[in-house]
Amino acid sequence: MHRLFARMIDAFRPADGPPPHTLLAFFRWCLSGAWPGLGFAAFTSALGGVTDVASAVLLGAVVDAVVSTPVDRIWADQGWLILGFTAFFLVIRPAIVGLSTASSSVIINPNILPLVLSRLHRWTMGHAVTFFDNDFAGRIAQKQMQTARAVTEVASEFVNVVTFALASVIGSAAFLVSVDGWGALALILWLVAYILLIRFFMPRIRSRSARRASARAMITGQVVDTITNIKTVKLFAHAEYEDRVALGAMAGFRERALDFGRVSTWFRLSLMVVAGALPVILVGGAILLWQQGQASAGDIAASGAIAMRLAQMTGFVSMALMGVWGSIGEVEDGMKTLAPPHALTDAPDAEVLGRVQGRIDYDHVDFAYGRGDGQGGIHDLDLHIAPGEKLGIVGASGAGKSTMVSLLLRLYDVEGGALSIDGHDLRRVTEESLRRNIAMVTQETAMFNRSARENILYGRPDATEDEIIAAAKAAEAHDFILGLRDHAGRVGYDAHLGERGVKLSGGQRQRIALARALLKDAPILVLDEATSALDSEVESQVQEALRRAMRGKTVLAIAHRLSTIAELDRIVVLEAGRIVEQGSHAELLAQGGTYARYWNRQSGGFLGIEDDDTSEAAE
Template sequence: MQSATRIDPFQPAEGPPPQALGAFFRWALAGSWPALWVAAALSAIAGALEAGTALILGMVIDGTVASGPDMFFSASNMAMILGAVGFFLILRPLAFGLSSAANSIIVQPNVNPLVLSRLHRWTLGQSVKFFDDDFAGRIAQKQMQTARAITDVAVEMINVVAFALASLIGSVFLLLAIDARVALVFVIWLVAYFMLIRWFLPRIRERAGKRAGARAMVSGQVVDTITNIKTVKLFAHADHEDRAALGAMQRFRDTSLHFGKLSAVFRVALMTLAGILPVLLIGGTLLFWSQGTATEGDIVAAGAVSIRIAQMTGWVSFTLMAIYSNIGEIEDGIHTLTPRTRLDDDAAASELQVPEGRISFQDLGFAYGRDAGGISDIDLEVSPGEKLGIVGASGAGKSTLVALLLRLYDPEQGRILIDGQDIRDVTQESLRRKIGMVTQETAMFNRSARDNILYGRPDATEAEVIAAAQKAEAHEFIKDLQDHKGRRGYDAHLGERGVKLSGGQRQRIALARAILKDAPILVLDEATSALDSEVEASIQTALERVMIGKTVLAVAHRLSTISQMDRIVVLDAGRIAEQGTHDDLLAGGGLYARYWNRQSGGFIGLRDAAE
């Protein structure tokens, strides 16, 4: 349906999400407001017709009383009868149908993906620290929760609030036509109703926010346990995880009870107030009828209006309670998702150009905002095409150096240049496109083997994917893969984080991905330390193929994997302790020589880290 295109469901937002509630709504719904206003207008028209329903019923009753049973269907009443039939069979269904279509076709299917896509894009741009400091499941829950809550608020404001306000305004005019005193009674009742709403809803909003936070913690705890299920089983900690989950569930239950008790009191107060309205309006109109100032039709109209509004106020109030509950959840989502824990590109950032692949670390320092740790005073020049090995005990600063090169963090001191370009002056996307990486904890998606390799270069052809797999010595085992749904070969899914593959197989797919990416700079971060010597030897040839013609930084505990590097840098306590070729460093008898002599199975020993 063409009207569904009035909201672009994936339109990017302008700027970061504000942290104030009203501004956040405007940011989240920007681009959809014209369609929302049209939907609200259609809902208001349908609401105004509710008062028209009571008016027409009153007119029919008055016509019946005035004409009597014999003359009711006479020519003089035919226009009124046809008008009433047309109202109930054509006008009213058409108005409600258009209002419903606006909500179900224009608003609901488009607003949720609009908001969710904006929140997801913003979250993807957060720094690594943002994800390190929270549960993956909790972050995902907050995105879904906030998008759903904003959608519900928009829909209910259109569906209920616009409808109800139009109905109330129409009812006031109808009652004024009956008797101003009846209308005054209704207005006084409305004041009492809004005072009741004003007292309850802010408290509901607060308790709903706490309930949303507790619910997200349950999701975070459960997802964290499931993500690490093998560790849970290996350490026989199912009971421990169960207690942790039950603790989170208990807090969620407590906040839900706190919310539920207030909701129950609200319902009783509301139903009592709603029951008063028909007594006041019908009783008042009967009184005026007995005095000859109101007709029988006025009694029916007042009765219809009072019953309808009494019913509607319950419906509206619970909708408002849901809206305020959603607002509480939105505020909770704002608190989690909108903090600016991110590294943004400079407004004038350019695309990184790498004609040679020279890397310069100049007076580099970074300690994660602490007084100690990380790296300091790093001055290092990596020549184009040079194969540089980086070694050191745990905590020496190897991974920090790599993280800074990839600009996962910005240096607290100094700078990094690639072919003379400060990496803070280029876009992060272009920087990371120029750097291929293979890590110890190889990242695999629960997608097909083909999709995982294509992550290196999504526009690659099937022939290029297979060629990369062959160079990585992965093609043979990929052909034999089969998943639980019967998909085979390159179509077989690898399971979450590649759990269906061995460590060597995961590394081969990671190498195929790096080969396909064909970036001029390659980082190998403990790429083989998780493998046994036999498996490592089997993929050494593949590693050598990946390194051809590239500037390489190879971080390793296993010294045998970097002994053939052009140069080796030894880090100790965040500083460069020594550097040179493998033979030169052994001959020097320094830290590297001690590592080499004391390594156990090719690894730097833990004892070295303490020395």
């Protein structure tokens, strides 16, 4: 039965389409495919509610039987009733409660959270890089978990509490009708007052909960941002400043939590007054009917049991509803953060690129990050790169070098003109198939807090151990990897590198990143300051590995150290997003222009580009 229940909901089933932007539709999107399992759990919960009413009815029947039967005839006349009462409380009721508990513990809780979280995570991963650039990484992660947990709590509470309570109320009303219609009417009037109380308080709880959730996520984002940059914090002696910033976020959360606490207190107080009225109404009414000969002692006992149970239930149902409305507020808050439409998507008829030859065409490309002011980005870039050509890209900071590469990887779409590979417009191919054809090594190397092996294997997950080691050797990384040891005692290729590879030097990170790119063996290779963190001795070794890696590939190499690109087939010089010079190293030196000035101003092989704008202004 356990395995059957566990399989009622596919915990990792993909969602149907993008997330909607209205609350009920968003819940349907989160829970689609789970409805049969939720329906079964709701049925068992309702069965438990009916069982509670049946308990009171049986109690009343036993009281009537005891009162109306002589002591010496109890077992003879009421034996079957007593046995049924015993069987109900020792067998039937525990079985129903156990079934309801299993439904909640096995069907709902273990499956709904991963179902919702996996859907939110997939959707979040599909956002363009600008989405992540504009927010805290910790805040986004917090929103994913917060929203998945809140949806799970809403589903669980509705199944376990709301359906249980509805079944109990309906069953209670049916019993009271059988005694006297006035009791049922009194219950209905009380229920109306209870619903009005809920209707008044719940929207206030919901809005305050959303603000509290937003403030909580801001704390997480701020703290994660500080911890992520902890070395910078310590180097600049800003621990006190970061403490003040964190305390400011915590103070904001405290104020939101106090707002939530105030409305919760008034709600709880009002609730207890309404709940206390129910036993008075039902028991008092039953006593009046008994005085008039219209109700039995058992009816009084049953009415009292039902009244006390409903009064108790009022408390936990209301607290559950407060939790539900609070969770709904958190879902709304998370929905606003995570569910916006993707800014960059594959066209409906996008084709899947196979392995390309590597021809790249920038046809009068314009891109300025949507600013529309003509500042930054690239402008009317017309550049055609033949398959297998090795192209160097040079320019001052902000000239457009990284923008060229970002457009090639389709991290953004061009705003004007067209960019294609082998004649395929990048806007008409799938993002995944495009990026499988491009390997990249950047100056800011990205490492996962995983083993060295896993970080290299990221280039091609199906590679063999021999291929991993060969790539590491080619990148001059094998020897230092063998000497790695992490805090858990893992060594060599099994050693974990720490968050963002903090346990490695800059040169070691670049060599692992290079090994990853070599293992990928894509037809297009992008090098963005790929050897900037290497010392001269290691660089000379890696340069040889790069030469081997470049064979047969189209290469785009961004460099400030001109010696690293001097041997390439062609070099383009960018200024303010436009190509101002292009040609071989020798040709550009012969022109005596911008490139020649950069070359002549190098010191120790490094390019003094960053100060170039200032120098030109002075000339």
